[in-house]
Amino acid sequence: MTATLACEGLRKRYGDVTAVEDVGFSIAPGQAYGLLGPNGAGKTTTISMLVGLLRPDAGTVLVGGTDLAADPRRAKARIGYVPQEIALYPELTGRENLRFFGRLFGLARRGLAGRIEEVLDLIGLSDRADGRLDTYSGGMRRRINIGAALLHRPDVLILDEPTVGVDPQSRKAILDGLELLVGDGMSLLYTSHYMEEVERVCDRVAIIDHGRIIAEGTRRELIAMVGSADKIELVLDGDVEAAYAKLRTVEGVIEAARTGAESVRLIAEGGRYLLPALISAVEGSATVTATQVIEPDLEATFLHLTGTSLRD
Ligand SMILES: Nc1ncnc2c1ncn2[C@@H]1O[C@H](COP(=O)(O)OP(=O)(O)O)[C@@H](O)[C@H]1O
Ligand SMILES: [Mg+2]
Known part of the structure; x- marks a missing residue:
């Protein structure tokens, strides 16, 4: 099956700064692919090369099998790009902005009005479409921004940190909308430094740091890199010292520690499956009154690989 979007060996340097080095991945039709990395990791630089805004020093980009360098017009027609910043017209309404972008992209006038209504519905702004942009929240503007990228029915939507500076309600609408699009067969390249969003939206993830992809795989595969141990917190009632020894x-x-007069923390292989054994182990000494199993996440993977945190 031809990848919707594939890149290989991408490199970009600015003087002494290597912004991107040897970046490559492949996105299948209908796949939601995440590029997760902290600020300055090289996400925007990578995207800029994928959408043809920045010429790579090395490497290739194929969009639906079409080489971006050889046939940029054909390749770009298959991509919807949502940049971090976009110039919308504040004095025009949401619908008028979409019409403007539709014409700018060269979409035929015929069919455009219908397509705009479909897109407004997708981004959840049908009822606000006649409001002026300067009355919109940051999140609503971002949704118009996403709508503009969808008008020409691209095969892959590329989003550069779409929820930065967005209110929680719009953030939810954006993520819900993206899940609908993926359900309809659209491919996504979703970049973010928010681990929770990438975990929610993406089937497959590349973790990027200092311009390089340091790990790639499904969420499950990436988390497995940390090891399969879970952290378990138990609250006990009774002879806690005796229960702890058991x-x-x-x-x-693997590890055990007393974390309070009544609480114990354990690191255990396949922790959540161990709960029944733990509860029966303390029988006779104490009863377990509360449990919490903390599973590793992509944040833990990033920490494991780099020794630093993803968050700002
Ligand atoms: N035009 C530029 N000139 C010089 N350095 C740049 C330029 N654009 C990006 N960089 C540097 O390249 C690195 C990657 O930046 P960027 O791709 O914007 O990261 P991200 O989008 O992940 O935050 C950073 O160190 C940044 O300072
Ligand atoms: Mg960026």
Whole structure:
């Protein structure tokens, strides 16, 4: 199957600064692909090369099998690009802005009005379409921005940190809308430094740091890199010291610590499946009154690989 979007060996340097080095990945039709990395990792530089705004020092980009460098017009027609910043017209309404962009992209006047209504529905702004842009929240503007990128029915939508500076309600609308699009068969390239969003939206993730992809795979594969151990917190009632001694000997428990007068923390292989064994281990000494299993996430993977946190 031809990838909707594929790149290989992408490199961009600015003087001594290597912004992107040897970046490559492939996005299948209908796949939501995440590019996750902290600020300055090289996400925007990568995207700029994918959409033909920045010429790579090295590497290739194929859009639906078409080489971007060889046939940019054909390749770009398959891409919808949502930049971090966009110039919308504040004195025009949402619908008028979409019409403007539709004409700018060379879409035929015929069919455009209908397509604009479909897009307004997709981005959840049908009822606000006649409001002027300067009355919109940042999140609503961002949704118009996404709508403009969808007008020409691209095969892949590329979004550069679409929820930065966006109110929670719009953030939810954006993420819900993207899930609908993917459900309809659209491919996504979603870049963000928000681990939770990438975990929610994306089937497959590349983690980028200092211009390089340091890990790639499904969420499950990436998290497995940390190891399969879970952290478990138990709150106990009874003879906690005796219960603690018993818990340490349960098979699968890697580490144990007293974290309070009534609480114990365990690191355990396949922790959540171990809960019944832990509860019966303390029988006779104490009862377990509360449990919490903390599973590793992509944040933990990033920390494991780089020794630093993803968050600002
Ligand atoms: N036009 C430029 N000139 C010089 N350095 C740049 C330029 N654009 C980006 N960089 C540098 O390249 C690196 C990657 O930046 P960028 O792609 O914007 O990262 P991200 O989008 O992940 O935050 C950063 O170190 C940034 O300072
Ligand atoms: Mg950026």
